[in-house]
Amino acid sequence: xxxxxxxxxxxxxxxxxxxxxxxxxxxxxxxxxxxxxxxxxxxxxxxxxxxxxxxxxxxxxxxxxxxxxxxxxxxxxxxxxxxxxxxxxxxxxxxxxxxxxxxxxxxxxxxxxxxxxxxxxxxxxxxxxxxxxxxxxxxxxxxxxxxxxxxxxxxxxxxxxxxxxxxxxxxxxxxxxxxxxxxxxxxxxxxxxxxxxxxxxxxxxxxxxxxxxxxxxxxxxx
Amino acid sequence: xxxxxxxxxxxxxxxxxxxxxxxxxxxxxxxxxxxxxxxxxxxxxxxxxxxxxxxxxxxxxxxxxxxxxxxxxxxxxxxxxxxxxxxxxxxxxxxxxxxxxxxxxxxxxxxxxxxxxxxxxxxxxxxxxxxxxxxxxxxxxxxxxxxxxxxxxxxxxxxxxxxxxxxxxxxxxxxxxxxxxxxxxxxxxxxxxxxxxxxxxxxxxxxxxxxxxxxxxxxxxx
Numbered sequence: 001x002x003x004x005x006x007x008x009x010x011x012x013x014x015x016x017x018x019x020x021x022x023x024x025x026x027x028x029x030x031x032x033x034x035x036x037x038x039x040x041x042x043x044x045x046x047x048x049x050x051x052x053x054x055x056x057x058x059x060x061x062x063x064x065x066x067x068x069x070x071x072x073x074x075x076x077x078x079x080x081x082x083x084x085x086x087x088x089x090x091x092x093x094x095x096x097x098x099x100x101x102x103x104x105x106x107x108x109x110x111x112x113x114x115x116x117x118x119x120x121x122x123x124x125x126x127x128x129x130x131x132x133x134x135x136x137x138x139x140x141x142x143x144x145x146x147x148x149x150x151x152x153x154x155x156x157x158x159x160x161x162x163x164x165x166x167x168x169x170x171x172x173x174x175x176x177x178x179x180x181x182x183x184x185x186x187x188x189x190x191x192x193x194x195x196x197x198x199x200x201x202x203x204x205x206x207x208x209x210x211x212x213x214x215x216x217x218x219x220x221x222x
Numbered sequence: 223x224x225x226x227x228x229x230x231x232x233x234x235x236x237x238x239x240x241x242x243x244x245x246x247x248x249x250x251x252x253x254x255x256x257x258x259x260x261x262x263x264x265x266x267x268x269x270x271x272x273x274x275x276x277x278x279x280x281x282x283x284x285x286x287x288x289x290x291x292x293x294x295x296x297x298x299x300x301x302x303x304x305x306x307x308x309x310x311x312x313x314x315x316x317x318x319x320x321x322x323x324x325x326x327x328x329x330x331x332x333x334x335x336x337x338x339x340x341x342x343x344x345x346x347x348x349x350x351x352x353x354x355x356x357x358x359x360x361x362x363x364x365x366x367x368x369x370x371x372x373x374x375x376x377x378x379x380x381x382x383x384x385x386x387x388x389x390x391x392x393x394x395x396x397x398x399x400x401x402x403x404x405x406x407x408x409x410x411x412x413x414x415x416x417x418x419x420x421x422x423x424x425x426x427x428x429x430x431x432x433x434x435x436x437x438x439x440x441x442x443x444x
Contacts, residue, residue: 041264042347043368072374095348125264126317126346145367146265152294154264174396
C-alpha cells in the first residue's frame with residue numbers, strides 16, 4: 001500500500017535527521033550561537049513578531065534570520081530592512097525544514113559570529129513539528145483568530161515546542177477565543193511549555209517574551 | 223541525499239495517486255455524487271463555513287461530510303449535530319489525504335445515495351494542494367486575519383482549486399487586508415478561479431456561494 005511506503009521512508013529519514021540535528025545542536029553550542037526554530041500556521045504573525053523581537057534585542061546582540069518559504073521572498077525583504085543578516089531559503093515545495101537544510105542555511109548566513117539566529121519555518125502546523133531542525137529551542141505562534149481548539153487538532157506541534165506565543169491578543173474581543181482553555185490544553189500536552197500572550201501589532205507582551213529569549217541566548221554562552 | 227529520496231518516492235506515489243483519483247472521479251460521476259474537497263490553513267473557518275452551507279442546502283439534497291483530522295473529533299461532532307451523515311477520518315499524522323484514503327472514507331460513509339459530499343481536508347496550505355483526492359471540485363478558504371500575501375507564499379494551493387472563499391470579511395476593519403490585491407494575485411495564478419467573499423459567522427455572502435454550489439451539484443447529475 002502507498003501509505004505504508006511513505007511511512008517507512010519517513011522513518012528512515014527521521015533517524016538520519018535526528019543524528020544530523022544533534023550534530024548541528026552541538027556545533028551551535030561550540031559557536032555560542034542560539035538558534036530558535038519559529039513555527040506556526042500561515043498568517044499567524046511570525047514575521048511581525050520577529051520584527052518586534054529584533055527591535056528589542058538588536059542593540060544587545062548579533063542577530064541573523066533565515067526565512068524559509070516555499071516560494072516568494074516577501075518576508076525576507078521585510079526582515080532585511082531591519083539591518084540584521086537575512087537569507088531566504090526556498091524549499092521548492094517541501095513543507096518543512098530538516099536539520100541538513102537548516103545547517104546549509106546557517107553556512108550560507110555565515111552565522112558563526114552571531115549570538116542569535118531565527119529560523120522562520122514554513123507556515124504549517126503539521127510537518128515542521130515532525131522534523132528536528134537542530135535548533136537550540138523551538139517556539140510556535142498561535143493567533144487568536146485561529147481558534148482555541150488548535151491544541152486538540154495539532155497536538156504534536158504543541159508537544160514539541162518550548163514556547164507557545166499566543167498572538168493577536170488585541171483582537172480577543174472580536175473572536176470567540178478561550179485563552180485559559182488553550183493554556184490548559186497546551187500544558188496537558190506539554191507541562192513545561194512557556195506561554196506568552198502577545199500582540200505583535202501593538203507591542204503588548206513583547207517585553208516578557210524578549211526577556212525570556214535574552215536569558216536563553218545568554219545561557220547558550222555558558 | 224535524503225531530500226532526493228523523498229522526491230523520488232513522492233513522484234511514484236503521485237503517479238499512482240493520479241490514476242486512483244481519476245478512477246474515483248469516474249465512480250462519483252456514475253453515482254451522481256458531487257464531492258467537494260475543502261482545504262485551508264488551520265483556523266480559517268472550514269467547519270463554520272460548512273455549517274452555513276449545510277444549513278442552506280440540506281432540505282434540497284442528501285449531504286454527507288468526511289472530517290479529516292490528524293487527531294480529535296471536535297469538528298465531526300459539531301457537523302454531526304446538523305443531522306447530515308458524518309464520519310471522522312484520522313490520518314495518524316499524515317498531513318494530507320490522497321485519493322485512496324478519500325475513496326475508503328466514501329465507502330465508510332456509505333455515500334452512494336448522497337448528492338453532495340464534502341471532504342474537510344487537514345488544515346494545511348501546503349501538502350493537500352499536492353494530492354488529487356479525486357474530488358469533483360476543490361475549494362479553499364483564506365480568512366482575512368491570515369493576510370493578503372498568501373497567494374504569493376502558497377501559490378500551488380491557489381492554482382489547483384476551483385473556488386476561493388475569502389472568509390471572516392466581518393473582520394476587515396480590524397486587519398490590514400487588501401481584498402482586491404488577493405483577488406488579483408489569485409487570478410494571476412488561476413484565471414478561472416471563482417471567488418466568493420463570505421462571513422461564515424454573520425452569514426454574509428453565503429447565498430452566492432451556495433447558489434454556485436447547488437448549480438455544480440445539479441450539473442454533476444446530468
